[in-house]
Amino acid sequence: MKAAVRIQLEDFSQDEEIAALKASSKRMGGIATFLGCARDFSEEREVAEISFDAYGSMALSEMNKLRSDAIARFNLLDARIVHRIGTVKGGDNIVFIAAGAEHRVAALDACRWMIDELKQRVPIWKKEITAQGESWVVPHP
Amino acid sequence: MIQVLFFGPVADRVGSRALQADHRCGMSLQSLHDEVSALYPQAFALVCFVAINGEQVRDMSQLLEDNNEVAFMSKFSGG
Numbered sequence: 001m002k003a004a005v006r007i008q009l010e011d012f013s014q015d016e017e018i019a020a021l022k023a024s025s026k027r028m029g030g031i032a033t034f035l036g037c038a039r040d041f042s043e044e045r046e047v048a049e050i051s052f053d054a055y056g057s058m059a060l061s062e063m064n065k066l067r068s069d070a071i072a073r074f075n076l077l078d079a080r081i082v083h084r085i086g087t088v089k090g091g092d093n094i095v096f097i098a099a100g101a102e103h104r105v106a107a108l109d110a111c112r113w114m115i116d117e118l119k120q121r122v123p124i125w126k127k128e129i130t131a132q133g134e135s136w137v138v139p140h141p
Numbered sequence: 142m143i144q145v146l147f148f149g150p151v152a153d154r155v156g157s158r159a160l161q162a163d164h165r166c167g168m169s170l171q172s173l174h175d176e177v178s179a180l181y182p183q184a185f186a187l188v189c190f191v192a193i194n195g196e197q198v199r200d201m202s203q204l205l206e207d208n209n210e211v212a213f214m215s216k217f218s219g220g
Contacts, residue, residue, distance in 0.1 A: 036220050052219070053148050053149040053152070054148070054219070055146065055148050055192070055195070055212055055214065057195050058192055058195040058196075058212070059219075061195055083219060083220070094220070095219070095220050115220055118219060118220050119217065119218075119219065119220045120217065121217070122217060122219050122220075123148065123190075123192075123212070123214055123217055123219075124217060124218070124219025124220075125148060125149030125150065125215070125217060125218050125219065126218050126219065127149070136149055136150040136153070136215075136218065137218040138216075138218070139216045139217065139218045
């Protein structure tokens with residue numbers, strides 16, 4: 001089985017991630033997921049590609065801590081986080097987060113919390129590549 | 142020797158992803174920051190976070206040990 005927390009070049013399967021999450025417990029009554037995708041339009045420009053840079057070892061460590069923190073904070077049964085690096089095109093998957101709990105409120109709250117925290121804590125940077133040039137993305141609130 | 146790492150927009154402005162700095166006894170994170178930022182002021186205008194050996198550090202008076210890995214990083218934009 002794939003690790004619950006990964007940084008990878010290749011695409012991921014949401015179905016496989018959800019199946020892995022469900023396999024961890026039959027007490028799971030609610031699963032909430034977040035899928036982050038690449039947009040092909042940003043700041044009034046067509047975006048051809050998005051490339052990622054990461055401090056790989058720290059990013060993976062922070063994502064593992066984030067998962068553990070979420071499990072403890074929201075009393076989750078399990079959680080998974082996958083983030084792609086390399087280069088992606090508009091519509092491609094970037095990040096997947098899944099939270100599984102006994103009930104829906106904890107799963108939904110944890111999922112929202114994890115993506116918000118990931119953006120604050122995980123050292124990954126994205127650069128938009130357009131016909132007009134390249135620019136690093138300024139974080140959105 | 143201290144391994145100094147840069148990523149994303151900071152690396153672009155430095156023109157490199159890594160450099161090495163001599164370690165001195167009693168050397169603080171702040172003194173390393175001041176030395177390197179003097180060489181690359183435009184890159185360090187973006188720096189918001191610092192990590193030692195992959196752990197974010199806020200206390201700039203922390204002393205560095207030989208062979209530490211120090212990353213000077215801009216705001217993250219993953220996800």
